Amino acid sequence: MLVNKAYQFRLYPTQEQERQIAKTIGCSRFVFNHFLAKWNDTYKETGKGLTYRACSAQLPQLKQELSWLKEVDSIAIQSSLKHLADSFSRFFKKQNGKPRFKSKKNPIQSYTTKQTNGNISIVGNQIKLPKLGLVRFAKSREVVGRILRATIRRNPSGKYFISILAKTDIQPLEKTESAIGIDLGITDFAILSDGQKVDNHRFTAKMEKKLKREQRKLSRRALHAKNNGIDLLDAKNYQKQKCKVARLHEQVMNQRADFLNKLSTDIIKNHDLICIEDLHTKGMLRNRKLAKSISDVSWSSFVKKLQYKADWYGKTVIKVDKWFPSSQLCSECGHRDGKKSLDIRDWTCPTCYTYHDRDVNASKNILAEGLSVHASA
Incomplete structure (x- = not known):
């Protein structure tokens, strides 16, 4: 193709x-x-x-x-x-x-x-x-x-x-006859329906202390230039520090892009059908407590990479509706007993008594729903 x-x-x-x-x-x-x-x-x-x-x-x-x-x-x-x-x-x-x-x-x-x-x-x-x-x-x-x-x-x-x-x-990849469900998170970046959890490396958080220090230096140099009546474009020390801060941001961006590319390629190579939740990231960013963490994980960028690589290599990405209650259903019997708050990370189904890790259970439900959507398409 x-x-x-x-x-x-x-x-x-x-x-x-x-x-x-x-x-x-x-x-x-x-x-x-x-x-x-x-x-x-x-x-x-x-x-x-x-x-x-x-x-x-x-x-x-x-x-x-x-x-x-x-x-x-x-x-x-x-x-x-x-x-x-x-x-x-x-x-x-x-x-x-x-x-x-x-x-x-x-x-x-x-x-x-x-x-x-x-x-x-x-x-x-x-x-x-x-x-x-x-x-x-x-x-x-x-x-x-x-x-x-x-x-x-x-x-x-x-x-x-x-x-x-x-x-x-680009030639399509060989078929693996495998399907996977993916639940995206913050503590773990991705939780797969086979039980595998992909660590969230928190690239921005790891660089945050250094970034704050260098950005404070940048602010001081900007203030010094302003007090001396020097335009920032002509302030050499300010411009040097500005480049230093930009290099740190660039390093974070490169680390994140490398991680997302490797992970998306690995998933595409090993699975023919990828089921993933269609998250409303813009709405989630309105939560001030989670906005910084959500921005750092770059869910939307990961989904885009999965989509275009699937198109290239003859694989299929199924997006499950964002309102699908993947975290609330039992993946074994389908029982649902009310909404569970985010602080509940594991639970036992009161009907079939199956113990669930919240995120692994959600990824299994996403896989089941994705397969159902794919079959009816």
């Missing part, structure tokens, strides 16, 4: 290449903001916005007026127009909010370029990019398939990354 697969690598540009990347990001941002302002003005005057084609037709004239736009990758500038048009399309479909002006103060800065006539290619441990030439990168794996586009990104930590989107042929 042909799918669009993303590969991410760290880039190691030279100083000259860094300047060119910054220039391209700046030009892409300028073009986006310029046409967003025009789009808004046209809408106020006529009641109708512009189109991608209309903006694209005005771009050559803008380049004539502003010659510095010719110094960067033309496809990157064209892509920023496409992103603007796509943002408005999603806005009118009520899929996201109204497009906003981009700022150079945003922590993550990026631009996208497309593959045309071999302008993006991998040569050994270097990647060829428009206007940049050959850039050294950490080639951790081979890029399989036809390259479609690349996004170059500068993180708040000062590191550069490239995301390559390629059209790849």
Whole structure:
């Protein structure tokens, strides 16, 4: 099956290449903001916005007026127009909010370029990019398939990354004739219906003490710069500390992503049918006592990874309704005797006298309900 697969690598540009990347990001941002302002003005005057084609037709004239736009990758500038048009399309479909002006103060800065006539290619441990030439990168794996586009990104930590989107042929995995139910939790990240419990590593909590210390330093340096009338963009000590804090956050993010990828891949490889509760994470985050812990475990990211990997490899993910009382039913006889509060972690069924671990029992009920939904589909 042909799918669009993303590969991410760290880039190691030279100083000259860094300047060119910054220039391209700046030009892409300028073009986006310029046409967003025009789009808004046209809408106020006529009641109708512009189109991608209309903006694209005005771009050559803008380049004539502003010659510095010719110094960067033309496809990157064209892509920023496409992103603007796509943002408005999603806005009118009520899929996201109204497009906003981009700022150079945003922590993550990026631009996208497309593959045309071999302008993006991998040569050994270097990647060829428009206007940049050959850039050294950490080639951790081979890029399989036809390259479609690349996004170059500068993180708040000062590191550069490239995301390559390629059209790849992925073969389905062998069938295992196995089904599993998964109950997601906070004490244990995932509890499987076979009794296995996956530890919640609490990546943010483990780094919290260090993060607090470094963020206090950042606040003090910001206050010092303000008292001395120095703009934060020009305050070198503040910017150094800002990068240090960003690196800590990046480390937490990388640890979590690595854990979720390995776990989701392992589950997909070993099971054909995965039954999981369709959690309403946004609603659960309103609980102030649990919001921090729920954000740290990243349930929604895990479910997304399970879903796209199942689609790739010919497996099935069944989402059980969020109102299904998985924790309240006995997985042996189906008895339900009222709602059990969260502090009850184990219980004995008064009908069949089976002793239950609350979470393992819930995962078994999720599996049974998922199999029932799959059979009736």
